[in-house]
Amino acid sequence: MKLTDLTRHRAMFVWLVALLVLLSACSPAEERAAPDPEPGASAAQPEADGTTCAAHAAPKEQCFICDPSLREKGRLWCREHDRYEDRCWLCHPELEDKDRLWCTEHSLYEDECFLCHPELLEETSEPAEGATGSSTTSESGGSTLMCNEHGVPEEECGICHPELLVQDPSRPGLKVRLASEASAAKAGVVVRTPEVQQMEGGVGCFAEITFNQNKLAKITSLVAGVVKSVKVDLGSQVDRGDLLATVTSETIGEAQGAYLQAVTEKELRRKVFERERDLLAQRISSEREYQEAEAAHQASAAAVRQARQRLVVLGFDESQIAALTDQQSMPGVLELRAPFGGEIVERAAVQGAVVDVADVLFTLADTSVLWGMVNIPESQLSRVHPGQDVKLTVESLPGQMFPGTLTWISASVDKRTRMAQGRVEVSNAGGRLKAQMFAHAQISTSKSDQAVVVPVSAVQNVTGTPVVFVRTSIDLFEARPVTLGAKQNGQIEIASGLRPDEPVVVAGGFALKSQFLASRLGAGCVDD
Template sequence: MNPRTLLFFALSASLLLGCRDKGGSESSVSGREGAPNKTQAEASHGDADTGAEGPHGGGSGHEEVIQLTPEAVRSAQLKTDTVQRKALSVGLAVPARVTFTQKGVARVAARVPGRLASIEVSLGQKVKKGQALGYLESPELGRARADYLSAATKTQVAEDNFRREKELFAKGISSEREMREAESAFVTAQAERNAADGRLHAVGLSDAEITALRGNEHYSSRFPAPSPLDGTVVEIAGIVGQTVEAATALFTVADLTELWVLLDLSESQLAQVRVGQPVDFTVSALPERRFTGRVEYIGDLVDEKTRTISVRVVVPNTDGALKPGMFAQAEIATKADVQADGGGAQPQRVVLPREAVQKVGEEQVVFVPAGENRFKPLKVRTGASSAKEVEILSSIEPGTLVVTQGAFILKSELSKESMGEGHSD
């Protein structure tokens, strides 16, 4: 075989080997590319399955489901209720403040200059009317006590002498002049005793204390600072050993079983409020609780600066949850059954509590149960609203069970899940 023929066969063999290697390489790449294609198909299938779990569809193919533990459900204090069709409650929402009632608070002050000898109570202690909150020692009281005892003794002596002179005059033993002098001395002594009695009353002693003083010559200058009412000690301003002047505040006692909630209404709002009207309100310290009181007084004067009228609401506080000084948000139920234009009864609407509707992104959603401890967000469209309620215009029908309390917790959980998905991409 000549060299030219050998060269031809060698080149042919090289070309065949090159084609085989190229074909093998294309198969391997296809295999590697094929795997992701299969995964994408499976992922699409998975997405479809997930989408099938969201029956209330707000227009998206994927609906989140929030799964909570039983402990989380209890902690969130979730409550559900059925959607109802009714008239939308109308009301006024105004800021307010909690304070003592006028008769339910008393400041106990030093009645005379002296020294605070002792404090007999502690903050928060329940006390009875007349109970000693502390004791003061007062030289002025000591002088008033001494003057009273001296005047009382003189009066007793003068009275005995006058009685004796009358008897002697009746028997002709004593003259009329002597009897009249004894009578005059008795009247003068009575006047002095009455003046001393008045000074004791002026420093705050009661009739019972003065009577006790009359029968006890050793009554000291130490006297009590009594509580003027049944209540709770809410302030102790004095310090043992402190020198005080008359009218120096020492204690504050308050009856906290009933409080006032004060609010200021504009002139335009005044027509919606009447005495005896119920008022609901909340305080930031207890957002889950709603308190109810009644309008007790509507002011007679308009504040010239703010152009508002003061309204006073009385509210029971038997458990002591409310504290004077708290800020509140009051919701006053007004003419809920009448349209604003006076055109008769309001139309029936699909209505939910405002708390049930949460804003997620740019959408308004409610949460519906989706099994045990499972909840789905449902996008809704809202309409008219009031201080308490909001109208639902779409996606939900009367009788549907929705979360009416604790929806904010579910919104937070939904946000956590969304953030988690974002980090995983």
């Protein structure tokens, strides 16, 4: 039993000694071999904010591994292994120079690691932030750095470097290499060349159909009374001047009587005036009597005009007043007539009903021309102006298009929706459009007879950038940023970035987009 305990204690002692040796061997090389600092050496590592990157034992203001803004501009970065692409031996083992010392902590050669050797910054004439100076340039002799996994230049490899996708016509798009030549067919990728056709650019917005307010009338009685008769019904088509209803009213009778009395009085005063004028000419009547007759005649004429104006205010037109004078109309009855041709869209008049002043008995609308009230986004206001052509479509009327014209744009923008209201006048000769219908309006802003057009499914959104995939070989596709134009009937115009003769993916593009973004999902260029 005692021999067993002694053996156990010896084994524990040996294990502890081995652990201490291992820990000392794992200490950083610069810690074990660092020479004593010379006077003033601490000034070689200025720390502006007094903080240090604990992960890489370097001032935070110089740690290009943690801060992407400190990295050398234009130099590719391997995101899978956190180092420059031309210093990543896992991706590019052929680039490693085994005769040069390697800093494992910062993934640079020792003779260029300015984090371990800050004196290197003093040797460079223009030490850019985070740059490693002229010594960091790839020793590839200026040749293109290739992605061994996908067989394309590193700067064009979309799978390894999707962050390089930019909308810049001067540089090629990023390449996406599939696993095999059969991968595209298995993923359902369909390729065809774009179409060239006429395309109209425009601004799409929602609209609501309303009655033309310039051809909408509320028919009222203007006086209290009783509805004597109703001559029209809902949906009746009427012409200007057609009789709609009659209303009996004491007020109407008094106004008509006052007018007839004034007309009679005027006729009497006219005869008296003419007689006094003749008598004065024969020196039978005096000048005073003539002047009194003239004044009475003028006063009677003024009374007629006043009584006539009252009838006009009550809704009588010239023909009705003339009929009253000729005793062809019924005293005490107000005739309500259509002010213009149109359709009775509302009716409240009922025979025998008592109506008050300003009660609306009918609503008359000319439905041959309606309004489409559109809501235009603030960001699109610079593209639209009155006079532009507009096409309206309604979901309940599929396959039908209604042309119109933009006639007005609001002078203000809604503070909540950030939209400005506009008005479109649209023809409705067939009566198919109804008020309060919702519609989609396309305001035409441009027109092209030779537009490059692809299906909407061909365009993929990659981190906010519209992209199409152009096939360059059976298993290689180019992610090409494009500028979009007009969109209609499931087709979209490619304003720039694509030629008519280039084969573009029109179906199955999402599979290529997923492959393009594979590295962002955790897969890299050296993953199986």
